[in-house]
Amino acid sequence: MEKSLIDEILRFRDARNWKQFHNPKDLAISLSIEASELLECFQWASSAEALASRREQIAEELADVMIYAALLAEATGLDLEAITRAKLAVNAEKYPVEKAYGRKDKYDRL
């Protein structure tokens, strides 16, 4: 996420004096709830049906996930870009191309 967007999210929080509520545990709860609301857009629907009828809601719920990800990163002192790059490196070890190519199995079943 661009630094300017993260800053905007933090300014939004601080303008409302919400940092006092934003302990990491409740932020992790909130991120999980938003991810579930995003999933709800696909309940009883195929991907195509969901995109056809709820694209705006999908965008809003995915954005809420991003906002809580930024807030949780700030509250825990993590850098979103750095941890994501680091995790890609871990995943590259767990899912080497020659084993994982065209397979959807978990790494422990490859």
Added chain:
Amino acid sequence: MEKSLIDEILRFRDARNWKQFHNPKDLAISLSIEASELLECFQWASSAEALASRREQIAEELADVMIYAALLAEATGLDLEAITRAKLAVNAEKYPVEKAYGRKDKYDRL
């Protein structure tokens, strides 16, 4: 998220020929599962306990959330930065500073 990082995530996917599995519904399921694994770091623990003993795991699970967010955005044609900025504008309407200052209530209870 920086474009170069999104590109790296997509290259990781394409090198493994995984796009065929990445329909938006299963990506939304996956994002929800990763958010839940992130929450598991805080199960039976205070925020401080979780950060003291599981900081590395928190970083990895939060990174997985970011990776699936990028993959879902790509699969649905959404721009993560743009939808996040748009949602902040929506939230500013739902939570005006003068009503929401220092309060943790949902917008429909303000």
Added chain:
Amino acid sequence: MEKSLIDEILRFRDARNWKQFHNPKDLAISLSIEASELLECFQWASSAEALASRREQIAEELADVMIYAALLAEATGLDLEAITRAKLAVNAEKYPVEKAYGRKDKYDRL
């Protein structure tokens, strides 16, 4: 759930002196995590594929959901059977047969 099974769950907890950890908030977190692990059985799979290859795991994760439901009910003084019967009555109001027949829409769209 049969009273004898609920009693067995509570004896399991008490034999390990775990009641001290079982505050309702962490039980609700735990229930959500188990429901997500149940969902993981269906990740990247159709219903038929999941049932063919992971039926045992589905049974175990669904059982974990039931165990936490019983523990949360006990911790909050709720009677699982009574609240379920009460909710069915609420749902019958929200989804009257003549409106909801053969439709998968949420009640606010019927």
Added chain:
Amino acid sequence: MEKSLIDEILRFRDARNWKQFHNPKDLAISLSIEASELLECFQWASSAEALASRREQIAEELADVMIYAALLAEATGLDLEAITRAKLAVNAEKYPVEKAYGRKDKYDRL
């Protein structure tokens, strides 16, 4: 769950001709969403605060979890009581009293 209550849930479903939508994957999604709505009752709140202000909502969301558990069990041919008793036996092996007494660690850390 008492057989008469399970029967009532299935009659509710069949009266609305909903079995056609109730594939196990979407039921697992639904159960996960309801567990998340239950968790939302505890967002930004202590257990005591949640019980004081949202006890009715907690009861309703927990009931929804039970309803989807019953529907998923029926759709997958699982017996809720039997799988729960079987899982308790598995858990007794994973968490022997002498190792797990008074400890909240996962079995792989005992």
